[in-house]
Amino acid sequence: MTDLIRATVVERIELTDRLLIIKLRTQKEFSFVPGQYCTFVIGGMERDYSIASAPHEGLLEFFIEKVPEGKATPQLWDKKIGDTVELKPNAQGSFLFDSAYPNQLMIATVTGIAPFISMLRSYIHTGAGSHRFYILHGASYHNEFGYKDEIERLSKKYTNIVYIPTVSRPQDEKNKGWQGEFGRVNLIVEKCIERFLLEPANTVVYACGHPEMIRDVRERLGNRGYKLREEKYWE
Ligand SMILES: Cc1cc2nc3c(=O)[nH]c(=O)nc-3n(C[C@H](O)[C@H](O)[C@H](O)COP(=O)(O)OP(=O)(O)OC[C@H]3O[C@@H](n4cnc5c(N)ncnc54)[C@H](O)[C@@H]3O)c2cc1C
Known part of the structure; x- marks a missing residue:
């Protein structure tokens, strides 16, 4: 090589x-x-x-x-x-920003937030637009949300960015004091869809990270007509 x-x-x-x-x-x-x-x-x-x-x-x-x-x-x-x-000299992958949909529902487990950070930073840098971002981020513990401060800062500045971090082990001592959402991230997807009125015609759903999360999101949304983009980190 x-x-x-x-x-x-x-x-x-x-x-x-x-x-x-x-x-x-x-x-x-x-x-x-x-x-x-x-x-x-x-x-x-x-x-x-x-x-x-x-x-x-x-x-x-x-x-x-x-x-x-x-x-x-x-x-x-x-x-x-x-x-x-x-x-290796070339970047790869087709897990890309899909501008055709006004609503961008981005679902990540822990490190699976990475491609969404790139999309978001780039979107803002290039002048942003009228897309709405709903970023659901799951982790076991609250200290695993790598980009929480950055996304929260952005969501204060831009009303079209919503960030919902959720911890899957709310009872654990390490999550003491956590006041945010709890439960696995795949379990809050439907609630988010209803709350923000995200219809299949106007929403692209991205799921990145843990294969079980992706499989579950696919099962929940696949037959409801949502356009689903997946990036599985392991089998
Ligand atoms: C397109 C793509 C993008 C990826 N992006 C990232 C990224 O941004 N950040 C990142 O950390 N990883 C990412 N991964 C996973 C990464 O490529 C490696 O698989 C991972 O870092 C494990 O490598 P390893 O050699 O240490 O473990 P290996 O020796 O290859 O694997 C041991 C086993 O651990 C399991 N495993 C792999 N990753 C994890 C994990 N995160 N948690 C729990 N179990 C795991 C698998 O079952 C695997 O068989 C990505 C994978 C793909 C396919």
């Missing part, structure tokens, strides 16, 4: 002992469309990661979960500022 692109770690933010936001500067230009992913080559293994940054930012940003028993993520986790990683 001679055509890999080298990228240097310029920032890393450990959110928890398993969640990392990492920013890279590539040594060659790397173009992509919001929603796409990069393929990292780590110790000879290829692993895909959705890009959280928007194309205009210059840096590539990722939100990565360490799978303790995984082969690649423990190695990635150990990368320090100044270390390099290798990427």
